[in-house]
Amino acid sequence: MGEAENFARLMRELKERAGLSYGALARRLHTSTSTLHRYCNGDALPAEFAVVDRFARACGASPAEAVDLHRAWLLADARRRAGGEPAAAPALETQAVLEPEPEPEPVVVVVVAPEPEPAAAVGSRPGPGPLPRGPWYRRRAVVVAAAGVTAGAVAVALLAAAGPELRAPRTGAGAGAGPTAPSAPGSGPASAPVPTATGAPQPTAPGGGSAPGPVPPAASPPVTATATASAPHAAPVVPLKAAVRTHVWAAGCDHAYLAERGPGSVPPPPVEADAPAWASAQRAVHAGTQIVEVTLHGTGGGAVVLEDMEVRVAARRTPPAWNVYQMSQGCGGGLTPAVFAVNLDAPRPLARPVAGNDAGKALPAPSFPLRVSAAEPVVLRVEAVTTGCDCDWSLDLRWTGPSGSGTLRIDDGGRPLRTSAATGRPVYGYALEQGRWAR
Template sequence: MGEAENFARLMRELKERAGLSYGTLARRLHTSTSTLHRYCNGDALPAEFAVVDRFARACGASPAEAVDLHRAWLLADARRRAGGEPAPVTETRPVSEPLPEPETEQVVVVAPAPEPAAAVGSGSGPGPLPRGPWYRRRAVVVTAAGVTAGAVAVALLAAAGPELRAPRTGAGAGAGPTAPSAPGSGPASDPVPTGAPQPTAPGGGSAPGPVPPAASQPATATATATASAPHPAPVAPLKAAVRTHVWAAGCDHAYLAERGPGSVPPPPVEADAPAWASAQRAVHAGTQIVEVTLHGTGGGAVVLEDMEVRVAARRTPPAWNVYQMSQGCGGGLTPAVFAVNLDAPRPLARPVAGNDAGKALPAPSFPLRVSAAEPVVLRVEAVTTGCDCDWSLDLRWTGPSGSGTLRIDDGGRPLRTSAATGRPVYGYALEQGRWAR
């Protein structure tokens, strides 16, 4: 069974269980009955995630069933893009159903605007008018003209505000409103570009200097990226809480620091590790575990489609000392993680199964559904044996406001993990009150 056929089968099963007619479902999905028939027969594929989500809600699908339906649609859509599957069908509102009145200004419609064929957030300008209860509708004036060889249709944003209108051209271009260009004008949760490398030694040396504390580095990357964009990207409907100092089993970890053992204080507990590492200008040695807790911020669900690893810089590991936080510990729990090899030319986040006292924990997999009531915790374990790496994670999401990318880093700076092979290793001797090899 192909991906499109499997998706159509899931739609038919949900529809039959809900006991809803094609006409009733079509009205709730703001589409035609014939289009819905084609979706359920496998002859066509919805062009966007919002249609799939509305269908699952209308049929009363459980969270697990909704995730299965979303996963099937993503696989079918990927197969369609590669060729060999039915083309997507862009939804159109039935002629008999009147358009809702706009929120602020009157709408003059000469030609109906179809739903967008691609998710919002590509950055190429305002797309067609989105439909459905998740989207805030904008007042649009559509002018259709021309009966000659070429027909021209021009859509102008009439009520989206000056910051979303296209820049004017011609002699009077300077008089009209343009997109904001001042730093900080973009949304706080816009994707942040890959961070710049850490400063290197004078003369082009590859060994980096000490890592400045977080408070001393201004977070200007986001403002620089969004100021040049003519249209702001959709705000991610997600809230991410990131822990960058997670120790294995709560006690096993190591840091690289330039200072000698006589000037380094005793190891902290895991909760105090960020402040301890910042004070010592230390970096993660060999391994870094990052834990990301995601919550939805709106009423709808968000689907996490994939996670990409971005390596911004690779340097020769510094010749510093390794400080072990524990002389050895262990536990009955090995969490399931996404493993990342930073030494690979193109690192990937690979799912790895875990173990809880002999009971297997399944490996995590995308897509994942997130909402305000259904948080998701992602655990990423990055390893390097050959580089001092600056890196970050990009989470691709699709949700009520469109689609986009959420950058996961260390408070606006790239994450940093360095190899420690061949470096002096120190452990803390409690009975002597000092670091010893």
């Protein structure tokens, strides 16, 4: 049985047990009877989980049944959006690429050069794959010949000045009375890459430069010296996959966009599922409010803890003098989901938990920390508002897991999210009876 069929089966079982008709349920879900019938037959899938949540509540589902229905919807939605790809890697609007390329670990090379012939060098070589951080971090030493050190190894071998007792190897900066080897230029640690939910990691280094290549030993009398070359630590593999929706409408119908084109050049409003393509074609910007929905799945066997979410505003501009196009003349609904509210006009915006409401029943505000695993996905909903700026912004999710800890960037396909104020701009709504935009 496929994911969509399994989801439809769960919906039918809840409906039949509740003894409610399609018409009665459709009124509670603020949808049509035919649409609900297609959901239960597996011919269609709800665009967002809010409809599924209201359905479960209306049918009196237990908490365990609601979780099963939520999981089935996530898998079916991922399968639909991936076009038949395995559901383990859902792709909604943007797919996370979260596994940074491994970087070599710090390497210590000891070069012994006795009189007759070069001696062996003892050092640690990077093993395959990224190195996790934490108390379980270990290095394994291997013995290699000095002549076999390749040009790709990140190491520097330096020779100290000759002395009467320099035939014994030095194992630290304080061993013996001889001079210590100078540190290699550019050997300081570089800043770790920050993975994004929609793009590859972007590592940075101090000064913007790259680490120098290997330096061969200088010619000098036979001595023994120890040199340490520091390489950037490999970032831990991010144990999360994130699917990001940046065009989420309130109640599935209420939203507004800013566009430079006149009303005669703008096509009719789309449905929510087609909003990304419509907005891209019109070069439209979210007007006043933007809702972002992030679905997170664990990728390993253990659980990951989401510790906090930070808001980063990259740029503030004067809002453009464009027209406002309302996607609906008002649709309303009995559900106000709990969200993280963000005021982009604040000097330092924060993601503030806000409780929701479902037909008079309070929905608790979301709060950190949150637990995520492969079997327990988490959906975060963020609603950003501005009345004074054209803002570029993003979100940073701080996580901790078995492989270490890090930060996951949430943005719009590798670009910042963009929301602009629309105060005082001309507002147009689409008149269906006239087939055109009108004020």
